[in-house]
Amino acid sequence: MKKFTVVKGVLAPMDRANVDTDLIIPKQFLKSIQRSGFGPNLFDALRYTDMGEPGQDCSNRPLNPDFSLNQARYRNASILLSRENFGCGSSREHAPWALEDYGFRCVIASSFADIFYNNCFKNGILPVALDASLIDSLFSAVDAEEGYQLTVDLERQLVVKPDGEEIAFEVDAFRKHCLLNGLDEIGLTLQSADAIKKYEQQWREKSPWLFDVIH
Amino acid sequence: MAAQTLYDKLWQSHLVEQREDGTALIYIDRHLIHEVTSPQAFEGLRLAGRTPWRKDANLAVPDHNVPTERQERLGGVAGIADPISRLQVQTLDDNCSDFDIVEFQINDPRQGIVHVVGPEQGATLPGMTVVCGDSHTSTHGALGSLAHGIGTSEVEHVLVTQCLLQRKMKNMMVRIDGELQNGVTAKDVVLAVIGEIGTAGGTGYAIEFGGQVIRDMSIEGRMTVCNMSIEAGARMGMVAVDQTTLDYVKGRTYAPSGEQWNAAETVWRTLHSDDDAQFDSTVVLEGAQIKPQVTWGTSPEMVLPVDGEIPTPADIENSSQKEATERALVYMGLEGGSKVSDIRPDKVFIGSCTNSRIEDLRSAAKVVRGKHIAASIKEALVVPGSGEIKRQAESEGLDKIFTAAGFLWREPGCSMCLAMNADKLLEGEHCASTSNRNFEGRQGFGGRTHLVSPAMAAAAAVAGHFVDVRDWNYEGE
Numbered sequence: 001m002k003k004f005t006v007v008k009g010v011l012a013p014m015d016r017a018n019v020d021t022d023l024i025i026p027k028q029f030l031k032s033i034q035r036s037g038f039g040p041n042l043f044d045a046l047r048y049t050d051m052g053e054p055g056q057d058c059s060n061r062p063l064n065p066d067f068s069l070n071q072a073r074y075r076n077a078s079i080l081l082s083r084e085n086f087g088c089g090s091s092r093e094h095a096p097w098a099l100e101d102y103g104f105r106c107v108i109a110s111s112f113a114d115i116f117y118n119n120c121f122k123n124g125i126l127p128v129a130l131d132a133s134l135i136d137s138l139f140s141a142v143d144a145e146e147g148y149q150l151t152v153d154l155e156r157q158l159v160v161k162p163d164g165e166e167i168a169f170e171v172d173a174f175r176k177h178c179l180l181n182g183l184d185e186i187g188l189t190l191q192s193a194d195a196i197k198k199y200e201q202q203w204r205e206k207s208p209w210l211f212d213v214i215h
Numbered sequence: 216m217a218a219q220t221l222y223d224k225l226w227q228s229h230l231v232e233q234r235e236d237g238t239a240l241i242y243i244d245r246h247l248i249h250e251v252t253s254p255q256a257f258e259g260l261r262l263a264g265r266t267p268w269r270k271d272a273n274l275a276v277p278d279h280n281v282p283t284e285r286q287e288r289l290g291g292v293a294g295i296a297d298p299i300s301r302l303q304v305q306t307l308d309d310n311c312s313d314f315d316i317v318e319f320q321i322n323d324p325r326q327g328i329v330h331v332v333g334p335e336q337g338a339t340l341p342g343m344t345v346v347c348g349d350s351h352t353s354t355h356g357a358l359g360s361l362a363h364g365i366g367t368s369e370v371e372h373v374l375v376t377q378c379l380l381q382r383k384m385k386n387m388m389v390r391i392d393g394e395l396q397n398g399v400t401a402k403d404v405v406l407a408v409i410g411e412i413g414t415a416g417g418t419g420y421a422i423e424f425g426g427q428v429i430r431d432m433s434i435e436g437r438m439t440v441c442n443m444s445i446e447a448g449a450r451m452g453m454v455a456v457d458q459t460t461l462d463y464v465k466g467r468t469y470a471p472s473g474e475q476w477n478a479a480e481t482v483w484r485t486l487h488s489d490d491d492a493q494f495d496s497t498v499v500l501e502g503a504q505i506k507p508q509v510t511w512g513t514s515p516e517m518v519l520p521v522d523g524e525i526p527t528p529a530d531i532e533n534s535s536q537k538e539a540t541e542r543a544l545v546y547m548g549l550e551g552g553s554k555v556s557d558i559r560p561d562k563v564f565i566g567s568c569t570n571s572r573i574e575d576l577r578s579a580a581k582v583v584r585g586k587h588i589a590a591s592i593k594e595a596l597v598v599p600g601s602g603e604i605k606r607q608a609e610s611e612g613l614d615k616i617f618t619a620a621g622f623l624w625r626e627p628g629c630s631m632c633l634a635m636n637a638d639k640l641l642e643g644e645h646c647a648s649t650s651n652r653n654f655e656g657r658q659g660f661g662g663r664t665h666l667v668s669p670a671m672a673a674a675a676a677v678a679g680h681f682v683d684v685r686d687w688n689y690e691g692e
């Protein structure tokens with residue numbers, strides 16, 4: 001997994017609440033059996049004015065000029081700003097894959113849906129939840145100043161504004177550790193293989209009906 | 216020991232390792248697999264040279280991409296017209312055969328929507344931990360299990376380690392007291408709950424549904440309720456085990472029998488919250504006050520009773536809510552202040568893991584018996600949740616009732632719930648749908664979804680607009 005230490009980049013606004021995973025990556029693109037290549041279809045229905053199909057070349061599709069990510073000032077943005085309940089809906093990991101493939105490394109919002117939040121950490125994306133009032137002020141700032149950039153420092157758990165003002169955020173210690181070091185969680189869990197085997201043995205004795213029935 | 220909730224009990228019995236940082240390793244009893252969220256996980260196994268920890272914990276079934284039209288279906292995987300869908304279903308077959316995992320393939324008589332198939336086969340049981348790369352895994356909580364959706368990285372993690380790294384959720388009790396009115400169903404209950412607490416109301420919580428209404432409900436109904444926990448923001452919803460649960464489970468293919476049944480029953484009977492268990496949050500709804508529900512907007516919380524009026528943005532003070540309402544009205548092509556009963560669906564979809572079980576089909580069939588869909592309805596689909604349900608319905612003659620009324624009777628699968636196959640809405644079309652999500656584009660690009668119960672969908676099909684099924688004139692009654 002990609003490490004996340006410090007990310008400095010352009011902030012792009014997505015000013016709506018309840019951005020759902022169908023909006024982040026519509027279902028027709030979920031037919032892919034690959035893990036990459038979803039970037040061109042991130043926010044497909046908002047970004048383009050036609051209907052997207054999997055496998056299509058997106059470079060000549062008609063763009064929706066009103067959509068923020070299509071505006072020149074937000075090109076190459078690596079931090080996304082949104083509102084409450086970001087990532088609600090399905091468990092599709094294609095959502096963080098699409099964000100990552102597009103170039104986003106961090107999503108800042110006032111709250112996140114549980115499964116999406118969890119999926120971000122597995123893909124080198126840092127979700128940062130901040131108070132709604134701070135989110136409001138970031139929306140004003142990004143609107144007022146072209147090329148507005150933020151620095152997100154995971155080690156210190158800080159979002160740093162261009163004027164040096166620092167905003168602290170919360171992150172779970174284990175997830176932080178994995179993200180900072182780009183660790184493979186499966187490998188870490190397998191270090192507990194003995195504990196898993198021991199549990200399994202006891203559980204099998206207690207609940208034998210849960211074992212060996214599907215084969 | 217301190218009084219425990221059902222969730223506390225399920226968590227505790229599956230705890231492999233509690234870590235100091237608050238995370239815990241939780242053992243997973245059943246892992247369900249479908250074609251959309253698993254290919255990249257199997258690829259991960261191959262790349263790392265890993266193998267499944269315990270093959271018999273897994274069960275796979277293709278559902279999202281499978282065609283529901285009989286002709287196309289007869290050709291099996293090779294007959295799937297869309298080459299990208301075909302490859303995805305084929306990839307599931309290949310992965311299951313390579314890793315020796317049991318799969319009900321496309322034309323296996325047991326095939327169906329993963330969340331319908333699991334309980335139906337007894338592959339999901341009370342007291343289990345159940346996961347699947349699909350957010351509606353919460354459905355299985357209806358049996359008193361701890362069941363939730365996971366992402367593809369976690370699918371890989373479960374395949375390899377039989378465990379997940381988790382943090383314990385908070386406990387929420389959603390209690391529905393009293394009794395429901397005639398014509399009001401489990402779907403209306405859960406839509407009313409979402410309307411009450413909002414789509415993020417359950418975020419961070421494990422919800423337990425309780426109260427007289429839930430106790431009186433069938434397992435099918437409880438599954439409908441738990442299914443949509445995720446639409447309330449909660450990864451998992453569950454219901455305590457009672458006699459109804461035991462009666463449902465007994466005799467199913469993978470359920471225990473004989474001596475093992477007795478042992479299991481003793482354990483399962485303890486799967487309820489203790490009387491004095493503490494919940495971090497409690498929500499109470501009065502069953503008698505719940506009316507048939509219809510969503511009007513692009514989020515499941517944008518829901519109203521059938522006799523309601525669509526909100527007018529000018530009346531809303533909160534600016535982000537006002538904006539969301541405006542945007543939803545534009546997308547849905549609706550006017551603030553108009554009546555729910557004036558909405559005229561173009562299509563009707565009865566199906567999905569929320570409402571495609573035999574009870575749902577019976578309830579819809581009862582409404583349309585001897586009637587015909589309105590001339591304005593361009594297409595009305597009934598898609599049973601599994602092969603078993605399809606056969607059961609046919610043995611009861613339900614298929615005949617539907618087709619005589621102008622409905623199309625299809626092969627099992629997810630179908631127009633998310634429109635990954637050929638069943639979809641065209642731009643601008645309204646749909647009365649028994650599925651669970653009304654997000655923009657969910658049922659097709661530019662499609663407009665109204666979530667309702669099966670009986671309400673059936674009544675709208677006949678009337679050509681939403682009507683209150685409590686007033687329905689049932690044929691021959």
Ligand code: SF4
Pocket residue numbers: 278279328329330349351567568569628629632633650651
């Ligand atoms: S029926 Fe719909 S919600 Fe259920 S698993 Fe299929 S696509 Fe998902």
